[in-house]
Amino acid sequence: MPFTLEQPKTVREALQRLADPTGGPSVPIAGGTDLLLDLDEGRVASTRVVSLRRLPWNTMRWESDRLVVGSTLPLARLGTDPAVRRRLPGLVDAVDAVGSLALRHRATLGGNLGRAAPASDVVPVLLALGATVRLVALSGHRDVPVGQFVRASRQTDLAPGELIESISVPAAPVSSYVWQRVRPANDVSQVGVAVARSDSPSGWHVALGGVLPAPMRVVEAEAMLTQPNPSEAEVEVAAQAAARRASFVTDKRATESYRRRLVSTLVRRAIARALRDEASR
């Protein structure tokens, strides 16, 4: 379906344009690498597209121990930043898993989160890291944990007239994301597993992607990981707990039972990767 493109330069103007029904239903666009396909196929029936690319959100900065990423920052910028690589290796793993380099020059963190694809590589790691989303509306701001923001496949807590301004991610030098898929750059993950170790309170976070109804933390697995350096037996119990807890779909990419086996394997690999990375520093 044809659409018109609006390119506001200020946040206020963008919010006003999205709130104004004149000219038909509108949708915000950031990188567009996912939304444009849905517009082409008519899965999103908007006749007005409001671009966020001229807003001052193409930014990232550290606020003490948190990385604040503007919602329209291209993913490629995160993957190449030395401080991000050191302090948030899991986030870099996940960002590097999204499409190809050319796609990541355009695709954004806010767009990936806002589109809430069931197999998103970014959402699981944001869950494991305990990230929060800052939303902005004409009436003001609100901060929402990623776990509450993503409700189900393609469903978020974003209210009409609201935009994702930034994502705030606490540093986690011991973190990783691992995935399985058929081709690296031209397919989405069958399953993805993110882990992060936090010092206060001490413990591990484990999150899964490619599961139903949406990417999720698995507290049952986390409860089994009581040590900063868990034993092989502990990791095994946690991996099994994660595989038992999650629900999976059978689709063209993988069967339900294959996904379940993948989860336990990937939990083991993710923890090993995070610890190996720490040991090599």
Next chain:
Amino acid sequence: MTGKLSLVVNGAKGRSISVPDDERLLDTLRWRLGLKGTKEGCRTGDCGACTVLVDGETTLSCLTLSHEVDGAKVTTIEGIAEDPEGRRVQAAFEAEEALQCGYCTPGFIVALTGVRRELGSEATSAALVDGLQGNLCRCTGYLAILRAVDRVRDGPP
């Protein structure tokens, strides 16, 4: 809706052209500017045949709205040889005969030029190949392409 925009394509500032709001850079290049070297493959961002450089960065022109890159510098396969790095990549593909049907070749050459610029002259073959993960060769002629990558890695003779 249709609006005016102008692009600096292959170093030449073009005249202002009228382009529909929802047109992709791929279509503007091919059908308005007559630059047919940039290919349409999947149109879903998976194959890399439409890769161009926008302000020096590898970009999938099939997923880029032309109006969003108004005023940008765009390099297509037609202009790649004016870039010394692009000329080296092109020469490496020639030397290795790294093409079969040739449909993916413009995308590969433009992408490798951009990736090499982004990663620098110290980039390993593995890193360069990683930057080409989004380029598919439907003839599966990857071995010659990998040899061309090695040649590019080794730099000027």
